[in-house]
Amino acid sequence: MDLQNFYRETDDVTTTPEGGKQTSIKELPTELPFHALLAIAQVMGKGAGKYGSKNWHGISVNSEIDHSLRHLFRYMAFQDYEPDRNVQFEELAHYATRALMALDQFIRNATFNIMEESYESATPLLPSPSV
Numbered sequence: 796m797d798l799q800n801f802y803r804e805t806d807d808v809t810t811t812p813e814g815g816k817q818t819s820i821k822e823l824p825t826e827l828p829f830h831a832l833l834a835i836a837q838v839m840g841k842g843a844g845k846y847g848s849k850n851w852h853g854i855s856v857n858s859e860i861d862h863s864l865r866h867l868f869r870y871m872a873f874q875d876y877e878p879d880r881n882v883q884f885e886e887l888a889h890y891a892t893r894a895l896m897a898l899d900q901f902i903r904n905a906t907f908n909i910m911e912e913s914y915e916s917a918t919p920l921l922p923s924p925s926v
Contacts, residue, residue, distance in 0.1 A: 798905050834888040835895060842892075856900045863893035 807819040842851065850876035851859070877883060 801906050831891060835892045838888050838892040851896045856897045859893050859897035863890050865895060866893060876878035
């Protein structure tokens with residue numbers, strides 16, 4: 796992946812089987828794991844209710860990774876002695892959520908910095924995280 800061109804559209808045009816023309820895309824949203832994303836959305840909903848909407852924008856990438864790994868290790872430890880699959884599910888869902896938040900923070904920070912280096916008065920496509 797290329798952070799320099801993360802948000803840039805391609806100039807490539809494709810023709811659909813029906814004859815329509817459109818810009819080609821490299822992303823395949825239909826390949827996303829919808830069951831896992833629904834679990835992540837549930838974790839995000841609980842977190843927004845407890846801490847406030849988008850509170851996680853004020854958490855560093857490293858802190859997100861620390862918390863993510865803690866949930867992963869708890870999931871792994873619970874496999875040995877926790878018969879309740881719901882407990883394992885919660886830990887794995889929280890692991891994935893925190894990992895995605897870390898990745899999002901990294902992308903947002905990196906692309907904002909790239910735009911600042913490239914354009915003197917750059918306005919990021921996404922707002923920078925409030926700290």
